[in-house]
Amino acid sequence: MEFQPDFMDVNVVPEQDVERLELEISGLQDEISVLKSQQRFLDSKRKEILNRILDIKGSIRVFGRVKPLIQEKNSQKHELVFSEAEKITVTSGTIKKEFCADKVFDQSSTQEDVFLEVEPILRSAIDGHNVCIFAYGQTGTGKTFTMEGTSYQPGIVPRAIEELFHQSSLNKSGSLVFSMSMLEVYLGSLRDLLAQKKCVLNILAGSNGHVEIEGLTDVLIPDVKLAKRLYARGKRARSTSWTNVNEASSRSHCLTRITITRKRDSAKGHEVVSKLWMVDLGGSERLLKTGATGQTMDEGKAINLSLSALGDVIAALKKKHGHIPFRNSKLTQLLSDSLGNGSKVLMIVHISPCKDDIGETVCSLNFARRVRAVESTREYLNSEIKKQKENAIAELNQQIREAEEELQKLRNQIERTENRLLEKKKLVEEQKGSPTSPLVIQHIEVVESPKTTERPAGKLHCNSLPHFMTSTACSRLRQCSSGEVNQRMRKSRLGMVHSIDVLGSQSLSYSDSRPKLKPRYFKSKLVTSETDSTKVKDFHCLESSENNSYNSSDLKPSLATRSRRITGSYPNFRATLYQHRRRMSDLT
Ligand SMILES: Nc1ncnc2c1ncn2[C@@H]1O[C@H](COP(=O)(O)OP(=O)(O)OP(=O)(O)O)[C@@H](O)[C@H]1O
Numbered sequence: 001m002e003f004q005p006d007f008m009d010v011n012v013v014p015e016q017d018v019e020r021l022e023l024e025i026s027g028l029q030d031e032i033s034v035l036k037s038q039q040r041f042l043d044s045k046r047k048e049i050l051n052r053i054l055d056i057k058g059s060i061r062v063f064g065r066v067k068p069l070i071q072e073k074n075s076q077k078h079e080l081v082f083s084e085a086e087k088i089t090v091t092s093g094t095i096k097k098e099f100c101a102d103k104v105f106d107q108s109s110t111q112e113d114v115f116l117e118v119e120p121i122l123r124s125a126i127d128g129h130n131v132c133i134f135a136y137g138q139t140g141t142g143k144t145f146t147m148e149g150t151s152y153q154p155g156i157v158p159r160a161i162e163e164l165f166h167q168s169s170l171n172k173s174g175s176l177v178f179s180m181s182m183l184e185v186y187l188g189s190l191r192d193l194l195a196q197k198k199c200v201l202n203i204l205a206g207s208n209g210h211v212e213i214e215g216l217t218d219v220l221i222p223d224v225k226l227a228k229r230l231y232a233r234g235k236r237a238r239s240t241s242w243t244n245v246n247e248a249s250s251r252s253h254c255l256t257r258i259t260i261t262r263k264r265d266s267a268k269g270h271e272v273v274s275k276l277w278m279v280d281l282g283g284s285e286r287l288l289k290t291g292a293t294g295q296t297m298d299e300g301k302a303i304n305l306s307l308s309a310l311g312d313v314i315a316a317l318k319k320k321h322g323h324i325p326f327r328n329s330k331l332t333q334l335l336s337d338s339l340g341n342g343s344k345v346l347m348i349v350h351i352s353p354c355k356d357d358i359g360e361t362v363c364s365l366n367f368a369r370r371v372r373a374v375e376s377t378r379e380y381l382n383s384e385i386k387k388q389k390e391n392a393i394a395e396l397n398q399q400i401r402e403a404e405e406e407l408q409k410l411r412n413q414i415e416r417t418e419n420r421l422l423e424k425k426k427l428v429e430e431q432k433g434s435p436t437s438p439l440v441i442q443h444i445e446v447v448e449s450p451k452t453t454e455r456p457a458g459k460l461h462c463n464s465l466p467h468f469m470t471s472t473a474c475s476r477l478r479q480c481s482s483g484e485v486n487q488r489m490r491k492s493r494l495g496m497v498h499s500i501d502v503l504g505s506q507s508l509s510y511s512d513s514r515p516k517l518k519p520r521y522f523k524s525k526l527v528t529s530e531t532d533s534t535k536v537k538d539f540h541c542l543e544s545s546e547n548n549s550y551n552s553s554d555l556k557p558s559l560a561t562r563s564r565r566i567t568g569s570y571p572n573f574r575a576t577l578y579q580h581r582r583r584m585s586d587l588t
Pocket residue numbers: 066067068070137138139140141142143144145146246248249250251281282283284350
């Protein structure tokens with residue numbers, strides 16, 4: 001029977017097959033570009049619907065959150081505040097006051113409940129709108145709890161970071177880039193919370209209303225881990241102090257900014273940049289109650305002044321006044337491009353249910369009413385309008401769900417097609433003889449690494465072989481005598497020029513020896529022996545001794561495996577590999 005080593009079954013495809021593959025590649029590329037334009041269309045439709053939902057809900061919304069009665073001795077106290085889905089009622093003696101909010105989180109609500117309502121606004125930030133989320137309220141009512149949370153009950157900021165990266169991972173084209181800054185407004189001046197050294201920050205406003213903060217540290221955040229580490233660093237740098245009301249009271253407004261850059265059309269290089277501000281405001285407080293004196297009193301005054309300026313700005317925006325008093329405080333100057341003009345604002349007003357805090361609670365709810373800029377009771381009573389709004393939102397939500405499902409299907413289809421494209425490209429590369437496949441590279445290392453044993457680790461030196469791998473006069477003679485076998489091989493492999501060149505000079509003794517050259521062993525030995533020539537000697541001795549224990553019929557399956565792995569159509573490499581192997585057989 002004619003001897004035909006399995007490693008001759010190389011996957012070399014005739015030229016017309018390469019052409020066919022290239023045609024398929026161009027077809028797949030066209031398919032991907034059609035799918036991507038469908039994706040863009042659906043995505044803009046989804047954005048439009050989301051924007052309509054947020055417009056119906058209101059681009060400035062006010063939520064209420066009632067702090068649970070923790071460690072309160074008198075459980076009667078909380079009866080003063082009664083909360084419903086969209087209404088908070090405060091009763092004190094004969095006085096009864098009602099306040100309406102867009103949503104009320106009662107004492108039993110969790111961080112998840114809060115985030116669920118915040119999430120759509122984050123999508124809006126990814127879509128290119130500037131977004132501000134504020135936590136407002138009296139000292140100790142849970143603003144920091146809502147924004148930061150704890151490690152077991154993370155708040156809005158850590159959840160938002162995760163959500164942004166989650167959304168980015170869905171968008172496999174990697175067109176979303178995030179960066180993070182943190183600063184505080186303390187006693188009317190700005191302080192960079194991520195800077196190593198103290199530095200001066202200036203607010204610069206462009207003619208288009210765009211705000212830049214000169215000197216502010218802005219760190220690119222490639223992943224959730226780094227973003228959370230930075231956030232933790234910023235939190236530690238924040239100014240806090242002890243007050244009568246809160247052991248670690250925040251004495252400033254803490255602002256976390258995530259800048260989202262989205263490549264709208266990578267071909268044209270258009271970018272959409274939006275800002276997501278998450279602001280833990282300083283506590284609104286009556287200075288007497290907090291026992292503030294000196295510095296703490298100044299801090300309290302500064303906080304109250306800027307809170308009042310913020311209330312004025314939001315109320316003016318809500319009422320669509322011509323003049324918006326942004327310049328009245330540093331806080332409002334900073335946020336001037338993120339409060340009006342298509343921006344989305346969410347204010348979470350925190351209140352305490354305790355009797356002792358009734359004065360602050362009423363003040364906070366008055367603030368909420370002012371920024372909502374609507375006659376709460378009247379709106380609440382108009383259930384007809386409310387119902388219409390709810391129906392419209394439910395319908396739009398359904399449309400969003402459908403668009404998102406479609407988008408997911410498209411994403412999967414794009415991914416599948418891109419994988420197919422990659423496979424075809426790889427095939428073409430292999431057929432054309434490009435040494436880019438990892439397998440081929442691995443073998444190049446294997447063959448050449450003996451040379452590296454004399455050199456510093458980590459360096460590969462091509463085109464030179466160690467002495468023991470070069471042919472001897474005796475082996476060259478033997479090579480000639482094996483000409484007959486080579487001839488038969490040549491006939492059986494017409495058209496596969498490189499393979500035949502290699503195989504043509506194989507001797508039978510070589511092919512017997514090959515199966516034991518297990519790639520795994522082969523590689524590990526040589527990789528670990530880069531600087532140790534004795535190990536290389538071990539290596540080829542082992543090869544030689546193992547050769548003796550096999551006959552050619554045992555070897556076929558592994559030969560096939562081996563041959564498939566070396567058909568990387570890289571002729572020089574194959575010739576080199578051949579020389580090396582033949583020398584191995586010479587040693588037996
Ligand atoms: N909803 C809540 N569930 C559980 N614990 C809460 C909640 N709200 C607040 N707390 C707890 O109450 C305490 C005070 O809350 P926090 O520090 O968040 O108040 P604050 O409004 O940020 O105060 P300040 O303005 O002084 O910084 C914290 O120990 C916090 O964990």
